[in-house]
Amino acid sequence: MSKYWKPGSERPTPVLVDDEEGGVLFVSTSSSSSSSQLERLRQRLPVYKYRDAILYLVENHATTIIVGETGSGKTTQIPQYLKEAGWAEGGRVIACTQPRRLAVQSVASRVAEEMGVTLGEEVGYAIRFEDQTKPGLTMVKFLTDGVLIREMMDDPLLTKYSVIMVDEAHERSLSTDILLGLLKKIQRRRPDLRLIISSATIEAKSMASFFHTRKKNIRNDTIDPVPNQEPGILSVEGKGYTVEIHYVEEPVSDYLQATVETVLSIHDNEGPGDVLVFLTGQDDIEAAVKMLTDEYNHPRGRSSDLLVLPLYSGLPRSDQDLIFAPTPRGKRKVVISTNIAETSLTLEGVVYVVDSGFSKQKFYNPISDIESLVTAPISKASARQRAGRAGRLRPGKCFRLYTEEYYLKDMPSEGIPEMQRSNLVSCIIQMKALGIDNILGFDWLSSPSAEAMVRALEVLYSLGILDGDAKLTSPLGFQVAELPLEPMVSKMLLSSCEMGCSEEVVTIAAVLSVQSIWVSMRGVQKEFDEAKLRFAVAEGDHVTYLNVYKGFLKSGKSSQWCYRNFINYQAMKKVIDIREQLVRFLKRLGLTLKSCEGDLKMLRKAIISGFFAHACQLEEYSPNGMYKMLRSSQEVYIHPSSVLFRVNPKCVVYHSLVLTDKQYMRNVIAVDPAWLIEAAPHFYQIRKPNPALF
Numbered sequence: 001m002s003k004y005w006k007p008g009s010e011r012p013t014p015v016l017v018d019d020e021e022g023g024v025l026f027v028s029t030s031s032s033s034s035s036s037q038l039e040r041l042r043q044r045l046p047v048y049k050y051r052d053a054i055l056y057l058v059e060n061h062a063t064t065i066i067v068g069e070t071g072s073g074k075t076t077q078i079p080q081y082l083k084e085a086g087w088a089e090g091g092r093v094i095a096c097t098q099p100r101r102l103a104v105q106s107v108a109s110r111v112a113e114e115m116g117v118t119l120g121e122e123v124g125y126a127i128r129f130e131d132q133t134k135p136g137l138t139m140v141k142f143l144t145d146g147v148l149i150r151e152m153m154d155d156p157l158l159t160k161y162s163v164i165m166v167d168e169a170h171e172r173s174l175s176t177d178i179l180l181g182l183l184k185k186i187q188r189r190r191p192d193l194r195l196i197i198s199s200a201t202i203e204a205k206s207m208a209s210f211f212h213t214r215k216k217n218i219r220n221d222t223i224d225p226v227p228n229q230e231p232g233i234l235s236v237e238g239k240g241y242t243v244e245i246h247y248v249e250e251p252v253s254d255y256l257q258a259t260v261e262t263v264l265s266i267h268d269n270e271g272p273g274d275v276l277v278f279l280t281g282q283d284d285i286e287a288a289v290k291m292l293t294d295e296y297n298h299p300r301g302r303s304s305d306l307l308v309l310p311l312y313s314g315l316p317r318s319d320q321d322l323i324f325a326p327t328p329r330g331k332r333k334v335v336i337s338t339n340i341a342e343t344s345l346t347l348e349g350v351v352y353v354v355d356s357g358f359s360k361q362k363f364y365n366p367i368s369d370i371e372s373l374v375t376a377p378i379s380k381a382s383a384r385q386r387a388g389r390a391g392r393l394r395p396g397k398c399f400r401l402y403t404e405e406y407y408l409k410d411m412p413s414e415g416i417p418e419m420q421r422s423n424l425v426s427c428i429i430q431m432k433a434l435g436i437d438n439i440l441g442f443d444w445l446s447s448p449s450a451e452a453m454v455r456a457l458e459v460l461y462s463l464g465i466l467d468g469d470a471k472l473t474s475p476l477g478f479q480v481a482e483l484p485l486e487p488m489v490s491k492m493l494l495s496s497c498e499m500g501c502s503e504e505v506v507t508i509a510a511v512l513s514v515q516s517i518w519v520s521m522r523g524v525q526k527e528f529d530e531a532k533l534r535f536a537v538a539e540g541d542h543v544t545y546l547n548v549y550k551g552f553l554k555s556g557k558s559s560q561w562c563y564r565n566f567i568n569y570q571a572m573k574k575v576i577d578i579r580e581q582l583v584r585f586l587k588r589l590g591l592t593l594k595s596c597e598g599d600l601k602m603l604r605k606a607i608i609s610g611f612f613a614h615a616c617q618l619e620e621y622s623p624n625g626m627y628k629m630l631r632s633s634q635e636v637y638i639h640p641s642s643v644l645f646r647v648n649p650k651c652v653v654y655h656s657l658v659l660t661d662k663q664y665m666r667n668v669i670a671v672d673p674a675w676l677i678e679a680a681p682h683f684y685q686i687r688k689p690n691p692a693l694f
């Protein structure tokens with residue numbers, strides 16, 4: 001190995017070496033796999049041995065907790081076992097939730113393939129803005145936990161489901177936590193409902209005590225017997241191989257560079273086997289792919305046998321398929337992923353893992369009321385999961401881009417549940433819409449902080465979504481809860497209907513719902529900036545998006561046009577689709593579309609009506625474009641991807657923040673500060689914007 005590495009002594013995964021079965025996982029799992037091959041693969045999964053035990057527990061216990069290593073077959077097999085055992089008979093549906101959309105799509109398509117059915121029929125999935133199910137026909141449904149919470153608004157007891165499997169519970173995403181609390185309530189009214197809580201690592205005991213309800217608290221309106229209320233616990237023994245851990249000797253300053261060098265070094269020095277790299281987000285993943293691909297195109301041709309692929313949410317379906325396709329003979333696949341490959345997805349063939357030690361995480365500070373996406377160190381639990389991905393096929397190696405000392409002394413042992421590091425605005429609206437008034441008194445797995453709650457209530461009151469008694473206002477509060485958008489985007493959209501610019505704002509809302517419509521490529525920054533200038537307007541990004549949308553329609557939705565203009569064609573197709581859905585939502589609410597015919601002032605006022613809390617003003621004489629948030633005086637900067645980068649208008653409103661070396665605002669528009677007070681007098685009455693600006 002290169003100078004970087006010194007082997008560590010840790011053996012993180014349970015060691016159960018079984019050479020005989022080592023090769024079998026090379027069997028193609030592509031769509032060409034025959035059904036008998038797939039059936040054999042299914043039977044080889046560790047969870048298969050527990051099939052009867054699982055079915056017994058589910059039959060007899062209200063809640064079953066299943067812990068098993070990633071790749072043991074929990075997600076793809078358990079819903080099938082349930083179906084085979086009759087849990088989907090009589091029009092009932094088996095649900096399996098996932099925190100991540102990409103995982104929902106991927107496992108649903110795998111299960112449809114294994115069952116030999118068309119995806120969207122017997123096996124379907126639902127994610128925000130995409131429902132691939134057929135009511136009456138779908139028996140097994142994969143969906144995000146957020147979508148399931150939303151379904152409760154129409155059907156509070158989730159009556160169509162016989163079993164709900166809350167998967168990846170160890171992730172403790174905001175929606176998973178809300179869902180678990182709500183399901184516990186539903187269980188008391190529905191003794192026939194069965195829950196499965198499954199995950200890779202979980203404190204099974206504390207989860208079990210959370211779900212242990214006394215029988216006398218169960219309301220049984222049916223003739224079904226009340227099942228055992230003490231949760232059943234089952235642990236699936238995996239067959240992980242030894243993973244040799246290597247640490248860097250010195251801390252690395254540039255983890256992207258270190259990643260690239262490490263992958264090349266593995267390629268040069270190690271035996272066959274694919275490489276899985278954990279980076280943080282689309283930006284650094286694309287950068288690493290580019291750096292490795294450049295190396296590959298280098299005259300030395302050093303790595304022409306590397307197949308480098310990115311993996312992050314928002315990746316087009318066609319690219320996702322490449323990730324799961326078997327590695328072509330003579331090639332080494334390198335998948336550069338976010339932490340989605342940590343436990344949600346299993347890639348076959350991985351023998352080497354490179355762990356940057358970071359992931360993108362949401363952080364919220366209730367004092368400043370700032371939520372941003374931060375590249376932050378992972379926990380030991382995550383590091384162990386990442387390393388374990390190298391030991392599925394045969395003994396593997398994990399290269400950690402941090403020192404052993406750091407791992408032992410400084411790395412936190414567990415992550416903090418998202419509930420305790422999130423802005424609670426959406427959470428409160430959803431719970432209020434479900435009739436839960438006392439949110440602090442709700443049965444939480446881990447309670448959110450009172451400060452965060454107070455902040456969120458204050459913002460919701462200012463937005464006119466909650467009234468003085470903290471109840472949803474009518475119609476606005478209820479309409480916001482209906483729309484499948486971030487609350488501030490919903491408010492912006494609903495205001496635009498009143499202001500007569502909904503035709504434009506519905507497009508903006510659709511664009512803000514996709515990750516980015518630009519394709520940024522390192523190395524062609526100049527061409528990219530020029531392309532952006534073709535659409536850019538002084539008002540800012542939101543109005544620029546309208547130009548892109550118009551151009552896209554005018555081009556006849558051409559992929560060539562997108563390519564020439566550095567625009568992500570897939571993202572634009574999604575924008576069109578989401579826009580159509582939003583228009584349908586508005587119609588259902590009795591609202592109609594109206595164009596402001598180029599009145600950009602009105603348009604910006606509509607944006608402000610949702611986003612006034614995100615207003616910032618430029619520090620006078622600031623040489624580097626520093627802004628301060630009007631409410632909290634936090635320092636922020638315009639993100640380089642914004643068309644207002646370096647333009648620096650005096651007063652701006654942003655959509656979201658991302659923290660890298662500084663706190664950056666993404667999606668920014670220039671506004672007149674007077675509009676802020678007009679939109680939210682009570683929010684700005686204490687600390688007014690700088691009078692010098694008026």
Ligand code: CDP
Nearest residue numbers: 029070071072073074075076077106110346
């Ligand atoms: O949920 P868990 O991590 O326990 O395992 P799983 O996702 O059910 O995966 C079981 C097996 O199915 C693994 O061997 C995966 O590689 C395979 N699988 C696949 O080939 N394609 C998918 N889209 C999902 C799973």
Ligand code: MG
Nearest residue numbers: 074075343344
């Ligand atoms: Mg799984």
